[in-house]
Amino acid sequence: MHRIWPPHAAGAPDDGPLDDGQLDEAALERLYTYPAPPWLVVNFVASADGAVELGGRAAALSNAPDRRVLQLGSDLADVLLVGATTAVVEEFRGVHPDAQTTQRRARHGLAPIPPTAVVTTGRSLPADAPVVTEALVPSIVLTTADAPPDKRRAWTEAGATVLVTGEHTVDLRAGVAALAARGLGRIDCEGGPRLFGALLAAGVVDELRLTVSPLLVAGAAERIAAGAGVEPATLELASVVTEADTLLVRYLLRR
């Protein structure tokens, strides 16, 4: 991995000599460590022409460098956050940590396994979704007061923790505050576009981590954010890393 921006190593004085930008695992981890919580990061991989899926899945756009930074975001988070559609389509099953994740989380003083929080009105998240039934720690269902009571009961019986914030749609500002109040302030959102649009409209996104995959795919795929009611957000470039023709960009949202 090679850091293009910022030109100096994190922690180096501004007037220090330029380093060669090569990032070992420790330097990459420093770059992707969350600032003080609460902090909400949204991750996406897109083709160079802006497609957010290929054949209905993100996996076909992803590659080794993308998986590496996505893993870091998850390893260093208190909680993963996803929309119900992504949880189902991408077959989320909660975090099942390997030795590196376990060691990294212990080193950072984090809980051994971060739970996954799924946002839903109840329409798209069945109680037997793997994200509920296969998770090693209880997943959190962030839902609404008017979600069907039998659905809410079924999620709970299947092992999830159900949090209600909002009447007809999830109040994401309240949802993020509810996660932070449970000690889950480093929030790693892994999509999809509808949830990202709703998070932007709620004004709760702190950082975008965007992988530009070296692919042109055309077609009718959506962009990374969807939905109405979003004021244009101005971004500040935080870092650019490259490997294998791929750009891994971190932007901070200016509030």
Ligand SMILES: NC(=O)c1ccc[n+]([C@@H]2O[C@H](COP(=O)([O-])OP(=O)(O)OC[C@H]3O[C@@H](n4cnc5c(N)ncnc54)[C@H](OP(=O)(O)O)[C@@H]3O)[C@@H](O)[C@H]2O)c1
């Ligand atoms: N390229 C990437 O990095 C990436 C990452 C993730 C996903 N994807 C792709 O994106 C596609 C899915 O994206 P998507 O936009 O359709 O789905 P999504 O954002 O994952 O989920 C949308 C669903 O989330 C729930 N939701 C979102 N905001 C809500 C709110 N404020 N209140 C209540 N519920 C809310 C709703 O669920 P209910 O219908 O249950 O109410 C909504 O239908 C898939 O093709 C996936 O592969 C790509």
